Amino acid sequence: MHDPFEPLDFLEEIKPERWTMTSAIHTPTFEAALSEGAQTLTFTFVSGYQETIGRGDLEALTRYLQEHADVAPLGVDESVLKDIHPRRMDQ
Numbered sequence: 802m803h804d805p806f807e808p809l810d811f812l813e814e815i816k817p818e819r820w821t822m823t824s825a826i827h828t829p830t831f832e833a834a835l836s837e838g839a840q841t842l843t844f845t846f847v848s849g850y851q852e853t854i855g856r857g858d859l860e861a862l863t864r865y866l867q868e869h870a871d872v873a874p875l876g877v878d879e880s881v882l883k884d885i886h887p888r889r890m891d892q
Contacts, residue, residue: 805831805846812870 814828826833831846840856854862866872 803850805844805848805850805852815866815870815872 809830814830815826824835829847831844833842833844835842840859841853842859842862843851843853845851863874867874
């Protein structure tokens with residue numbers, strides 16, 4: 802079976818400055834879409850080949866990127882919470 806990752810410089814492909822959104826990575830050679838409901842990451846290559854990895858493999862990939870590729874987790878955009886003012890409800 803052909804390895805679709807073989808011709809890629811994976812570390813170059815995943816640089817955050819190349820990202821257009823945080824739930825998917827779009828590059829000239831592949832797309833990776835995160836499905837939070839199914840907790841999977843699906844890679845779709847230009848050839849149409851798809852590879853899906855589950856939560857355990859996704860967590861391992863995240864640890865690898867943080868520890869060995871110097872890819873830091875994305876910060877949380879707290880501006881989406883600016884209009885939310887929680888208040889305590891009496892029981």
